[in-house]
Structure formats: structure tokens, C-alpha cells
Amino acid sequence: MTMKDIRTTCAYCGVGCGIRATVTGDRAVSIKGDPEHPANFGRLCSKGTHLGETVGLEGRLLHPMVDAERATWNEALDLAAARMRECIERHGPDSVAFYVSGQLLTEDYYVANKLMKGFIGSGNIDTNSRLCMASAVAAHNRAFGEDLVPCTYDDLEAADLVLLVGSNTAWCHPVIWQRIEAARSARGTRLVVIDPRRTETAEQADLHVALAPDGDIALFNALLAEMRDRDLLDEAFMAERCAVPEGYVAGLDPRGHGIDPATFRALADLVAASPRMVTLFSQGANQSRCGTDKGNAIINLHLALGRISQTGAGPFSITGQPNAMGGREVGGLANMLACHLGFSSEERADAAIFWNAPNICAGPGLKAVDLFRAVHDGRVKFVWVMATNPAVSMPDAGFVREALARCETLVVSDVIADTDTARLAHIRLPALAWGEKDGTVTNSERRISRQRALFEAPGQARADWAILCDFAERMGWGRAFAFPTAAAIFREYAAMTALAGARGKALDLSHLAGLGDAAYEALEPTLWGGVHPTARTFSHPDGKARLVAVEAPVAAPADPEFPFRLNTGRYRDQWHTMTRTGLSPTLSQHRREPLLEIHPEDAALAGIEDGGLARLATRVGATVFRVLHSTAQRRGDLFVPMHWTDAMAGEGRANRLPLQETDPLSGQPGFKDTPARVEPVVPEWRAFLATRDEAALPSLLWWSRAKVANGWLCELAGNGAPDLEVILPKGTWLEAADMVRGMRRIIVLDKAGGLLAALYLTRNGELPPRDWVAAQIGNAEASALELLAGRPAVALPDRGPIVCVCHGVGVNEIAAAACAGAMTLEAIAGCTRAGSNCGSCRPAIARMLDEMNLDTQEAAE
Numbered sequence: 072m073t074m075k076d077i078r079t080t081c082a083y084c085g086v087g088c089g090i091r092a093t094v095t096g097d098r099a100v101s102i103k104g105d106p107e108h109p110a111n112f113g114r115l116c117s118k119g120t121h122l123g124e125t126v127g128l129e130g131r132l133l134h135p136m137v138d139a140e141r142a143t144w145n146e147a148l149d150l151a152a153a154r155m156r157e158c159i160e161r162h163g164p165d166s167v168a169f170y171v172s173g174q175l176l177t178e179d180y181y182v183a184n185k186l187m188k189g190f191i192g193s194g195n196i197d198t199n200s201r202l203c204m205a206s207a208v209a210a211h212n213r214a215f216g217e218d219l220v221p222c223t224y225d226d227l228e229a230a231d232l233v234l235l236v237g238s239n240t241a242w243c244h245p246v247i248w249q250r251i252e253a254a255r256s257a258r259g260t261r262l263v264v265i266d267p268r269r270t271e272t273a274e275q276a277d278l279h280v281a282l283a284p285d286g287d288i289a290l291f292n293a294l295l296a297e298m299r300d301r302d303l304l305d306e307a308f309m310a311e312r313c314a315v316p317e318g319y320v321a322g323l324d325p326r327g328h329g330i331d332p333a334t335f336r337a338l339a340d341l342v343a344a345s346p347r348m349v350t351l352f353s354q355g356a357n358q359s360r361c362g363t364d365k366g367n368a369i370i371n372l373h374l375a376l377g378r379i380s381q382t383g384a385g386p387f388s389i390t391g392q393p394n395a396m397g398g399r400e401v402g403g404l405a406n407m408l409a410c411h412l413g414f415s416s417e418e419r420a421d422a423a424i425f426w427n428a429p430n431i432c433a434g435p436g437l438k439a440v441d442l443f444r445a446v447h448d449g450r451v452k453f454v455w456v457m458a459t460n461p462a463v464s465m466p467d468a469g470f471v472r473e474a475l476a477r478c479e480t481l482v483v484s485d486v487i488a489d490t491d492t493a494r495l496a497h498i499r500l501p502a503l504a505w506g507e508k509d510g511t512v513t514n515s516e517r518r519i520s521r522q523r524a525l526f527e528a529p530g531q532a533r534a535d536w537a538i539l540c541d542f543a544e545r546m547g548w549g550r551a552f553a554f555p556t557a558a559a560i561f562r563e564y565a566a567m568t569a570l571a572g573a574r575g576k577a578l579d580l581s582h583l584a585g586l587g588d589a590a591y592e593a594l595e596p597t598l599w600g601g602v603h604p605t606a607r608t609f610s611h612p613d614g615k616a617r618l619v620a621v622e623a624p625v626a627a628p629a630d631p632e633f634p635f636r637l638n639t640g641r642y643r644d645q646w647h648t649m650t651r652t653g654l655s656p657t658l659s660q661h662r663r664e665p666l667l668e669i670h671p672e673d674a675a676l677a678g679i680e681d682g683g684l685a686r687l688a689t690r691v692g693a694t695v696f697r698v699l700h701s702t703a704q705r706r707g708d709l710f711v712p713m714h715w716t717d718a719m720a721g722e723g724r725a726n727r728l729p730l731q732e733t734d735p736l737s738g739q740p741g742f743k744d745t746p747a748r749v750e751p752v753v754p755e756w757r758a759f760l761a762t763r764d765e766a767a768l769p770s771l772l773w774w775s776r777a778k779v780a781n782g783w784l785c786e787l788a789g790n791g792a793p794d795l796e797v798i799l800p801k802g803t804w805l806e807a808a809d810m811v812r813g814m815r816r817i818i819v820l821d822k823a824g825g826l827l828a829a830l831y832l833t834r835n836g837e838l839p840p841r842d843w844v845a846a847q848i849g850n851a852e853a854s855a856l857e858l859l860a861g862r863p864a865v866a867l868p869d870r871g872p873i874v875c876v877c878h879g880v881g882v883n884e885i886a887a888a889a890c891a892g893a894m895t896l897e898a899i900a901g902c903t904r905a906g907s908n909c910g911s912c913r914p915a916i917a918r919m920l921d922e923m924n925l926d927t928q929e930a931a932e
């Protein structure tokens with residue numbers, strides 16, 4: 072096989088980093104950052120760096136499936152089309168829906184939207200961006216008259232002050248974080264983090280504002296009032312470029328911020344002193360019952376200070392998924408027709424003519440939460456889910472599972488065979504994955520980049536757009552969907568944006584409508600809307616921006632049954648529902664299981680031990696987590712990660728818990744503030760199990776699994792006698808009981824003496840070191856005696872939990888280096904290599920160094 076060097080874009084987050092991929096063999100690739108890509112200039116984070124570990128075919132869906140049977144493409148698509156036709160004939164077009172994703176390419180998204188809104192004739196296409204960006208979109212539309220991000224990443228580097236609102240940037244947008252860090256050391260940019268949790272991002276800030284959940288509107292309104300009182304508002308800018316609600320600014324109170332006065336003063340001083348200010352906001356702002364108002368509170372402050380559309384200044388909503396922005400452009404949200412067009416009769420007529428569409432939809436469709444409600448009560452009977460896993464990621468996911476289980480026809484296009492959503496599907500369609508698919512994505516700063524194929528399509532997998540076009544042909548609309556290539560779709564999309572351009576919108580790519588196939592193939596990263604799309608005019612008919620009068624939400628009365636406030640979010644090295652990152656042993660090291668984080672004093676009151684188990688419950692569901700005591704939590708707040716699924720854990724699935732409540736304007740669910748209660752769970756036994764093959768675990772009190780180099784590592788807990796026949800694979804069992812430590816140890820060998828499984832079970836004692844046991848799977852030299860003893864004959868140095876996943880460096884090694892005098896990130900990298908590759912662990916190392924510094928200072932005092 073010849074080595075191919077291909078420029079492409081990362082599969083994961085909305086930073087949209089450019090990658091240089093070298094195909095080194097059959098489904099093998101080496102990954103480097105693209106030094107020329109303007110999003111990352113060569114940098115990559117841990118997830119991008121380890122993309123190579125997730126391009127194998129393990130777990131892939133490679134053939135269409137109808138129920139449990141393999142089917143041909145003809146059979147599967149004929150059936151899907153017949154079912155949809157029948158549904159429309161009987162119940163009308165609004166009885167069908169697409170639920171799509173910011174992980175589709177723009178070309179896929181464009182085709183799905185055109186098919187639903189122009190041909191099927193319903194507005195019922197919504198996307199997981201509803202859970203992600205919808206509030207920012209609504210805030211942009213209100214303020215600017217168009218869904219416009221008025222900044223680029225360069226502004227972050229040119230700013231004197233960066234405010235991060237509800238963003239754990241160091242974990243979720245690590246390359247933006249690295250660029251902020253570079254600006255801090257190059258020009259002394261100050262950094263404020265506004266987040267109820269002391270995240271790794273917050274730890275590194277100049278100021279951390281640990282506000283109460285949903286305290287953002289009060290805070291930004293108070294800041295605006297404070298700037299007014301300090302005479303810092305840009306009256307000329309407001310008069311010329313903005314429409315300001317009568318009396319709004321004058322009526323705000325600088326004392327209404329809800330945080331401690333000294334912190335507010337420090338924040339206000341920084342804001343006052345820094346005209347070059349960027350406010351970057353993410354899910355702590357968007358995923359809220361008042362998410363749209365939060366966005367506008369942030370934008371209001373920037374407008375009132377005239378800090379927008381200038382180098383180093385602006386409100387900057389960052390996108391989560393690689394193509395969340397592309398979906399917003401083509402119209403993947405149910406409340407937007409296409410290409411930043413709305414549903415007025417003129418706009419609908421324009422789109423109908425452009426598409427030559429027989430059935431242009433009458434108006435907006437159902438937003439995600441409402442859509443699944445409509446599925447639940449039978450109004451929607453046919454749903455096609457593409458590139459998203461709503462059985463895990465929707466709020467009140469128990470309800471969503473019920474809805475999907477009742478749905479007459481559920482079609483799922485995915486790259487993975489066994490997802491929690493796919494388990495409920497009637498028809499499963501195999502899609503091309505990252506590294507196989509080919510098209511464009513748009514990142515947070517509106518930059519369009521090419522994703523390019525590295526490998527041949529495996530099995531019968533096909534591009535999402537191609538699947539849709541074949542389906543459309545079966546529905547009788549073949550001519551409008553006769554796209555030979557992704558390039559042809561892109562040209563049509565670019566041409567359609569002229570309709571937006573003609574209405575004074577900034578989204579106008581019509582200059583790319585004539586892009587030839589070769590030029591599309593070679594397309595360089597392209598920014599649309601210019602560096603500051605709001606520099607001359609805003610997109611409202613009068614050309615002015617709007618300050619929007621927003622008020623802090625009235626606090627809900629305390630509910631004695633659910634006294635805690637549950638926040639959810641992300642881990643550094645896992646992506647969403649783990650269908651891809653969960654397959655990477657390297658990435659799985661950072662956090663092997665989902666943890667419930669709680670302040671130690673709250674935990675003490677509730678009788679919940681560090682490392683013990685606890686049941687977390689809300690009005691709609693309950694689930695068990697292992698507990699981590701953490702002073703990074705405010706008293707009364709809890710945090711759990713969103714990632715774990717039924718495929719990866721028996722409990723610990725966060726989305727059993729959030730309610731269906733949404734922001735009234737954007738329809739985005741409030742994932743970050745759910746009333747909850749927590750109580751201890753004391754299992755009769757705990758165990759861990761290393762296996763070569765995936766174990767089929769029975770229903771237990773609690774379990775979770777993680778990928779390791781040659782197998783799986785599972786943590787288990789239960790009551791009663793464990794059903795070992797089910798838990799352990801067939802083979803030769805060897806057993807040792809250690810009465811002193813109250814432990815049973817069982818290893819299972821195959822016929823050749825190879826290790827199939829090792830189980831360590833205890834009622835009250837310590838379990839042996841996981842990493843050492845895990846490393847014996849697939850180790851030809853593994854010793855049954857050592858395994859039964861639960862430790863190596865010659866003690867190995869204990870590296871401690873892994874901090875740097877690239878070089879496998881543990882806490883203890885870093886601590887040792889620091890004790891030996893390496894007290895800077897550079898020095899640590901010099902002696903241990905930790906942090907010298909992707910840099911994602913640098914905040915964690917910095918924290919360790921800070922803590923050690925503190926310890927030494929305290930010792931000296």
C-alpha cells in the first residue's frame with residue numbers, strides 16, 4: 072500500500088482543527104496537526120491526536136439491517152420509502168420527521184433539509200444542535216437579525232480580556248484554550264471564568280466567578296449597570312448602530328449581581344479597563360431554561376460598550392460539534408427554512424422556485440423535545456435518526472426511549488451497529504464514518520473546511536447524502552436529488568445562499584456556486600461573512616442591532632424533596648455517547664467511569680463516602696454513580712458527565728435525570744440545573760473484572776466498563792451472590808480465596824492457557840491495582856500465580872492515575888519530578904515528557920504544581 076498524505080479536518084469539536092493524515096496501512100493512519108490550517112496552526116488536543124485509535128472496524132455497522140436481519144440496500148430503502156409513503160398518505164406529511172446532527176457534513180445536511188422541507192412538505196427536521204446551540208442562534212437572531220458569530224479565533228488572541236461563560240474550554244475546546252494560553256503568555260491577556268464549578272479551566276484563570284446556576288443574566292445586567300455608572304457606555308455606537316428598549320439601560324441595578332461584592336468589583340474593574348474584550352460562551356449559557364436571554368445579556372453588554380466587530384472584541388458563541396455551524400447555515404433547525412431564510416410566504420416561494428419543490432412546507436416544524444413528545448403520543452409515526460444518539464443524549468431519555476419504542480417506523484443511520492438508539496430501530500443503515508466520508512464542515516468562527524476520505528468505504532457503508540438521495544428517488548423525486556458528487560451538492564447549496572444575500576444577510580456563498588470538482592477537492596479553509604460580518608451593518612431591516620431587555624429568572628421555590636441542583640457536562644477525553652472515543656484505550660485512561668461530584672460537606676451530611684456509591688434521583692428518573700468528593704463543586708450543586716450509555720454501563724446514565732423543560736424561545740433543554748436528591752448505596756460486594764472479549768454483564772446494582780489495550784476493564788458492584796457463570800467467559804477457572812482481605816480471585820484461561828478474564832471480588836477490602844491486571848490481558852508472559860495473588864512477584868513502581876495519556880505518565884511520576892525540583896510545565900515535560908505532545912493535560916499538571924507550591928509554602932510558614 073502506498074502512503075498517502077491527506078489534509079482533512081478533525082472529527083470532533085467545533086474548533087475545526089486541520090489535520091495532516093498519513094495513511095500507513097489498511098485502516099491505519101498517523102495524525103498530525105496541519106500547520107497551515109488557520110483554526111489550529113498545527114495544534115491538536117488529545118482527542119484529535121488519538122483519532123487513529125478509532126478508525127478500526129470494531130463495532131461498525133457494515134450492512135443495512137431490517138430488525139435483526141441483514142438486508143440489501145434495495146430491501147432496506149424500499150421498505151423505508153414504502154413505510155414513509157404509507158404514513159404520509161394516511162396521516163399527512165407532519166406525521167414523519169428527521170432528527171439529524173451537527174456531525175453530518177454540510178452536504179448531508181443540505182440534502183436532508185431539502186428533502187423534508189421542499190419535497191416531503193413538512194418542517195419536521197430538527198437536529199441535536201437544538202440541545203447545543205439553539206439558544207445562541209435565537210440570541211443572535213434577536214440581536215443581529217441573523218444567526219451571525221461576529222468574531223474569529225484571531226480576536227481571542229488580540230483581546231486584552233477574555234471572559235469564558237459556561238465553557239470548560241480546556242477540556243471541550245482545547246485548541247482554543249491553547250490559543251488563549253498563548254495569548255496570555257505573549258501579551259498578558261487576562262482570563263475570567265464564569266462557571267459554578269471550579270473546572271480545570273477555572274483553576275487557570277486570573278479570576279473565577281463561581282456564580283449560582285443560571286446567575287448569568289443577573290451578573291451581566293449588573294455589569295452593564297456598573298459600566299453605565301462608570302460612564303463607560305459607548306453612547307455614540309448605541310445611537311447609530313443599535314435600537315435600545317426605552318428605559319432599559321437606565322433601569323438596571325449594579326447591585327443585582329448575586330455574587331460576592333469583592334469578586335464583582337474585581338470583574339467590573341477588568342471589564343472597565345479592557346476595551347478589547349471577547350466573551351466566549353458555551354453550554355453553561357445555552358443549555359438553560361433562560362439560555363436565549365443569557366446570550367442576549369452577554370451581547371447587550373458588548374453592544375452597549377461598542378465592543379463588537381473590532382479586532383479583539385465581541386461576543387463569541389462557540390459551537391460544539393464539528394459541523395454545528397454548517398447545519399445552522401443550510402437550515403437543519405426546524406424553525407429555519409434554509410440558508411438563513413425564514414418561513415414568510417416570499418421566502419417559502421423563493422425556496423420552492425429554487426428547489427423546484429412540489430411540496431414546500433407551510434411553516435416551522437417540531438423542535439427536538441416537542442418532536443419526541445409527538446412521537447410519544449403518536450402524532451409522529453415515522454422518524455429517521457441520522458448521526459445522533461437521542462436515546463442517550465435527550466433530556467428525560469427514559470421518556471424518549473419509550474417514544475422510540477412505540478414509534479411505528481424508526482430508521483437509524485449510524486456508523487456503529489450497537490448504539491442505545493439503534494437497539495430500538497426497525498431499519499438500520501450503515502453510514503460512512505470520519506476518514507471515509509468526504510465533504511465540508513464549518514467551525515465556530517464560520518470557516519468552511521474540507522473533510523476528506525482516507526480509506527475506502529468498508530462493507531456496504533455509504534455516505535449519508537447518498538443514502539438520502541437514493542431514498543428520495545424511491546419517493547419519486549429522483550431528479551431533484553440526482554447529485555453525482557458531494558461537490559455538486561455544495562454548488563447547489565452555495566447557489567441557494569444568494570437568496571439570503573439578496574435579503575441583506577451575511578451568509579452569501581454564491582461566489583462558490585461555480586466551484587469545479589477539482590477546485591472543490593482542493594478547497595482551502597474559507598471564512599464566510601468576512602472577519603467581522605457585523606462591521607458595517609446588522610441584518611435587521613433597519614441595519615441596527617437590538618439590545619434586548621432581559622431579566623434574571625425568578626428562582627423556583629426550593630423543593631425539599633430535591634434539594635440539590637444537578638449540573639451535567641463533559642470529560643476531557645470522551646466524546647458524547649462514547650460510540651467512538653469509548654473504543655480508544657488511550658482516551659479511556661483519563662476517566663474510566665462516570666463520577667458524581669459533590670462537595671465534601673454535602674457528602675458528609677448525606678452520609679456519602681468518597682469512592683462509594685450513591686443513587687441520584689430527580690422527578691423523572693434515578694441512577695447510581697460512584698462518588699468523588701470535590702471542593703470544585705459549590706455547596707448544593709452536583710455534577711455528572713453526560714457520556715455513559717447502556718452499552719458502556721449498567722448505571723450512571725446521566726440523561727435519565729434532566730427534565731423536559733426548555734427555553735421558551737429556543738426550545739433548548741436546561742441540562743445544567745435540575746432539582747435532584749442523592750442518597751448512599753452500600754453494595755454487599757464490589758469487584759473488578761478484566762476480560763479479553765467484551766463481557767455480557769447481567770443486571771447489577773452498578774457496573775461500568777472501559778476499553779484497555781487488549782480488552783476491557785469493568786467495575787462492578789452488587790447485592791446477593793454474584794452470578795459468576797454469566798459474568799465470566801467459558802474456559803478453565805482457577806480460583807484463590809484470600810480470607811484475610813475478604814477477596815475472591817478467579818482467572819479464566821482458554822485452551823492454550825491464554826488469559827480470558829480475571830475477576831477480583833471483595834466484600835469490604837481493597838482491590839488490586841487495575842492497570843497491572845489490565846496489562847496482563849494479551850500478555851503472553853502473564854503469570855497465573857501472580858494473577859491469583861493479585862500482584863506481581865516483583866513490585867512495579869506505581870505510576871498513579873494517568874495524567875498525560877499521550878506518553879502514559881502518571882500522577883506519582885509527575886509528583887516525583889516536581890519534588891526533584893521540576894516546578895514548571897516545561898521542566899515537567901523535560902523530565903517526564905508529560906504535556907509535551909497534545910498539551911491537553913497541561914492544565915492538570917499546572918494544578919498539581921500549584922498545589923505542591925502551596926504545600927511547600929504552607930510548610931515554610
Ligand SMILES: Nc1nc2c(c(=O)[nH]1)N[C@H]1C(S)=C(S)[C@@H](COP(=O)(O)OP(=O)(O)OC[C@H]3O[C@@H](n4cnc5c(=O)[nH]c(N)nc54)[C@H](O)[C@@H]3O)O[C@H]1N2
Pocket residue numbers: 084085203236237238239240242243244265266267268270283284285286287353354355356359390391392638639640641642643644645646647743744
Ligand atoms: N472532550 C469533549 N469535548 C467536547 C465535547 C465532548 O463530548 N467531549 N462535545 C462538544 C460539544 S457538542 C459541545 S456543545 C461542547 C460543550 O462545551 P462546554 O460548554 O465547555 O461543556 P460542558 O461541560 O457541557 O459545560 C460547560 C460548563 O458550563 C458550566 N455551567 C453549568 N451551569 C452554568 C450556569 O448556569 N452558568 C454558567 N456560566 N456556567 C454553567 C458547567 O459547570 C460546565 O463546566 O464541547 C464540545 N467539545
Ligand SMILES: Nc1nc2c(c(=O)[nH]1)N[C@H]1C(S)=C(S)[C@@H](COP(=O)(O)OP(=O)(O)OC[C@H]3O[C@@H](n4cnc5c(=O)[nH]c(N)nc54)[C@H](O)[C@@H]3O)O[C@H]1N2
Pocket residue numbers: 172174175199200202203204354358391392457458459460461463464465466484485486487490502503504505508535639640641646647648649650651713725726729742
Ligand atoms: N445531560 C446532558 N445531555 C446532553 C448534553 C449535556 O451537556 N448534558 N449536551 C448535548 C449536546 S450539546 C449535544 S451536541 C448532544 C450530543 O449527543 P449525540 O449527538 O446523541 O451524541 P453522539 O455520541 O455524538 O452521537 C452521534 C452518533 O452518530 C454516529 N455517527 C458518527 N459519525 C457519523 C456519520 O458520519 N454518519 C452517521 N449517520 N452517524 C455517525 C455515532 O456513532 C453516534 O451514534 O448531547 C446533548 N445532551
Ligand code: SF4
Pocket residue numbers: 081082083084085086087088111114115116117118119120244245246247
Ligand atoms: S480541539 Fe481537539 S477535538 Fe477539537 S477539533 Fe481540535 S483536535 Fe479535534
Ligand SMILES: [Mo]
Pocket residue numbers: 202203204391392
Ligand atoms: Mo453540542
